[in-house]
Amino acid sequence: MFSDDLILIIKGDKLHLNQKLNSIYEIIIQFGLKPNKEKTFISKDLKKIKYLGIYLDKISDIVYNLKKAKETFNNCKQLFNNNSLNNNLKIRLFKSFILSQLTYGLENFNYEIKTLNYVNSWMNTAITEICQINRNTPILIYKTEFKIENMVISVNKKKYKFKKKLKNLSFPYLEKLIKFNQRANNKIN
Template identity: 40%
Template structure:
């Protein structure tokens, strides 16, 4: 049994800490592997040990990961805030450097919901700086856009892969010690045979989260995602320059008075251009800004003529761009920004209107 345990550890397939840590410490004592160089002193049982970058103690390892990531975050944030980096590249840095460091090795521990919450709190506080979006944006929206799972989901997916490998190696006894902590509200079948089956389960879970959110912004956003039918992927447009402006439109935390008024950033929810020119109290929301405000009519005419030339038959079912324009369907339009031509056309229209808005509103 001792030889089997040693081979397993050497292979790097780390196992459930509560059950096996005493065996590891016993091996250290029996084979003189204690780092204490003074051989005259009595060998003691260490409180924790570092192996393959993992402290074999849950609390020590969690603190070790978080301290390392906090240090690296300070170094990265100054670089990533430069304008030349797209949101897609910032997300890539976050996932590759910080997110992976923060969650490294945690799949072997028996983590509680409190542990998962502690990790997610740090992620939620810092991710807005990478995406450079309004912190009032519901987390469900920008985490879905960037395809950033909760710590629980990410760690469980890693544990799922580890269990599959251990089953192939016929380590069923260890698999029994890597059980998932089921949550009553999740209904995720972690006993799936393949990762693809698990991804289908997770997609249903993510949609359910969006549906159960009390935020009207999330409900509108769910319509966008439902049209796109790609909740399981990072949004392509985030890789392009200017994606922050479109991202703000899609998560309804932009500069328009309808949304800034709710966040106490503006005294009125009405369009100041319509009030100034025609003395009308019209709510400045997304539909008004894109389709109806007379201040942008010249730009809108050019923009719509450009839209009509774009062929989107390959990404729409039983619909076309003319119908979207006739219906003035802002939600449907925002679901199509993954098309490069629509993205660039909307961004150009948006920037022109913001210039007019800045010059005329005061």
């Protein structure tokens, strides 16, 4: 196992982080692997992370997601301009193909509300084009009807779920593998 095969994002104090790292090391050692502690490092709240040769940072991440969402939206424009399609279907397509690209991985970084509001305003523009809404009609009515959340709320919910998963982090599959491995070794010996 190489040092760049694993990235662990934990928020908390150093004691909590060291406990998690030690439990991971114990599991890794039980599989016969040797973690390289020299290459293991603890970073602070970074704006940029290098992972598998790619730099992940919150600015380029949101810009990339928005760019991909806009490209997908432009590719689907002909479909969205089709009057024979129901608005519900158009919004479902928007949520499936465009909104999923836009919100992918947003829980990984802390974004400024200004950035999320910019993304939210683009999303509002896209919805007005899809549903062919008059500019004077409040977009909130349509967002409520089609159950589309504000980006700030959506990202905060994702972060909450992500943090909750991190707090309850356990390794049931690895633990089962370790027990299976131990039983197999006992039978051989």
